[in-house]
Amino acid sequence: MIYSLDKINEMAEGDQDFILSVISVFLDEVPEDLEGLEAAIQERDYEKTYQLAHKIKPNVDLLGMEQTRAAALEVETLGKQSAGWEQIEKTFPILKTDIHQVIGELKKDFQL
Numbered sequence: 284m285i286y287s288l289d290k291i292n293e294m295a296e297g298d299q300d301f302i303l304s305v306i307s308v309f310l311d312e313v314p315e316d317l318e319g320l321e322a323a324i325q326e327r328d329y330e331k332t333y334q335l336a337h338k339i340k341p342n343v344d345l346l347g348m349e350q351t352r353a354a355a356l357e358v359e360t361l362g363k364q365s366a367g368w369e370q371i372e373k374t375f376p377i378l379k380t381d382i383h384q385v386i387g388e389l390k391k392d393f394q395l
Contacts, residue, residue, distance in 0.1 A: 286385045287347030305345065306389055313342050317382055320358070324368075324375055332371065333362030336378075343382070351381040 288302065295301040316339050323331035336359035343351040354377045361367040361374075389395065 285348060285351075285381060286388065289347055290345055303393065306393055307395070309342050309346065310386060310389060310395060313339060313382060314386060316342075317379060321375065321379070324371055327368060329362050329365040331362075333359055336362055339378070339382075343385075346385065348381060348385060351378055351385075354378040354381070 291302050291305050295305075316335050320332065320335040320339065323335055336355050340352060340355040340359060343355055354374050357374050358371050358378065361371050
């Protein structure tokens with residue numbers, strides 16, 4: 284399992300509706316943001332790359348996805364510094380693969 288509900292469970296204090304709403308927001312927003320990020324990278328748009336990686340980062344952090352959070356942070360930092368398309372293009376597939384895997388796991392685990 285690549286994700287953990289520890290942080291969400293701590294925040295939710297047993298509120299299953301809250302947990303489900305956080306997961307629903309993840310499933311609704313993150314795939315769209317990920318597509319936008321991929322397009323921004325292809326367009327060589329540092330500002331959009333930075334903004335979208337910055338937006339994705341707290342969502343993956345909330346699900347305890349440490350490797351994915353680190354990849355998002357790296358892409359975010361490089362985008363903000365307007366430096367390193369080669370490194371961004373090397374890191375992005377990790378982010379994409381992890382997010383797609385978690386989307387599949389969440390849909391299965393929560394019957395969504």
